Amino acid sequence: MKPETLNFFEKVYEVAKLIPEGRVTSYGAIARYLGAVRSARMVGYAMNGSVGKDVPAHRVVNRKGLLTGKHHFEGTNLMQQLLESEGIEVIDNQIQDFKKVFWDPSKEL
DNA sequence: CTCTTGACTGAGG
DNA sequence: GCCTCAGCCAAGA
Numbered sequence: 001m002k003p004e005t006l007n008f009f010e011k012v013y014e015v016a017k018l019i020p021e022g023r024v025t026s027y028g029a030i031a032r033y034l035g036a037v038r039s040a041r042m043v044g045y046a047m048n049g050s051v052g053k054d055v056p057a058h059r060v061v062n063r064k065g066l067l068t069g070k071h072h073f074e075g076t077n078l079m080q081q082l083l084e085s086e087g088i089e090v091i092d093n094q095i096q097d098f099k100k101v102f103w104d105p106s107k108e109l
Numbered sequence: 110c111t112c113t114t115g116a117c118t119g120a121g122g
Numbered sequence: 123g124c125c126t127c128a129g130c131c132a133a134g135a
Contacts, residue, residue, distance in 0.1 A: 008131090008132075038129080038130045039131050039132075040130090040131095041130075041132085042131060045131095045132070045133075046132095
């Protein structure tokens with residue numbers, strides 16, 4: 001595929017798929033890694049097509065560690081269930097010990 | 110081409 | 123530390 005094919009969306013998917021299990025990251029972190037700090041919203045927007053792309057969107061939350069995107073999942077607690085399955089403690093849409101499980105691609109990668 | 114919307118973030122009170 | 127306002131960027135109508 002040509003470079004142009006690697007759109008913002010595609011890059012987001014690639015990074016998202018690199019998120020280690022039991023870890024989470026923020027839209028801003030991914031955006032910054034892609035060199036688009038001001039496009040954090042686009043990251044989430046891109047996740048709309050994450051379904052069917054093998055992208056663990058449930059590991060991507062906003063900077064507060066809040067599951068803001070859970071409404072885009074099927075159930076109301078599916079996202080939380082997935083995270084807890086990976087050893088991430090989530091209470092009321094809020095990731096516990098967010099700083100500990102936070103994974104910054106621009107630093108870890 | 111213009112306007113609206115959005116899974117965000119940072120700054121200010 | 124919480125709430126509110128404004129900015130930025132891309133896609134869809």
